Amino acid sequence: MTMALQQAFAAELDAARDNWRQGRLDAAFTHLENAHVLGQRRLGWHFHVHLWMLRVGWVKRDSREVLGQLWRLFLTPFGHLTGRLPIGNTGGANVSAFKPMPVRKELEEVLREHSPLDR
Template sequence: MTTLRQAFSAEMNAARDNWRQGRLDVAFAHLENAHVLGQRRLGWHFHVHLWMLRVGWAKRDRREILGQLWRLLLTPLGHLTGRLPIGNTGGANVNAFTPMPVRKELERVLRGEGMEGKSDKDLGD
């Protein structure tokens, strides 16, 4: 069974690997998964938004850059107030305050049931 830490690390490693290969959209999809998995831990949550900013910068996506700067400011406040929109994927394409449904594979990890058999193809590659 995959633990939350293992699943989060796997998503971040996949994001970095795809980043290095120039596959920025796939890297971002892994970061969205990492965001859902890690948003209840301040360090993980903040780290994901830094990486989302990095991808936005590489893509020269002004909306993503501004959205991630905003989210980096909001992240500590969200943790202090306990107002974290569960399931939110963290990108600038979604409202920062809107809860979203959690994908089944991620929900299994969050419930402690593991996350086996996921690949980049499942992320739209």
């Protein structure tokens, strides 16, 4: 793992937390989606992002998001065990948990530095 990936992931989580504290839940969720793309190949990071997404969904009283995140928290370990993690998936309940998605250019630049085994 490169320091760039770790720093980019931490920056997205920090931005999500800052927005959370200021009550900007939609902005927080956008940063969590970015963190999900960056961290989905690391079980701990991946699980942590889904916990935060659940927290945001709970506060927004968004039952679809809460149920979607509970489902994803259940699926995450299995995805890691089987290696079936859809690259680029943003992790929210508004998209299929199994759907690969295009990676935003800024995030792709960070991810490109890693070997296929790191991603």
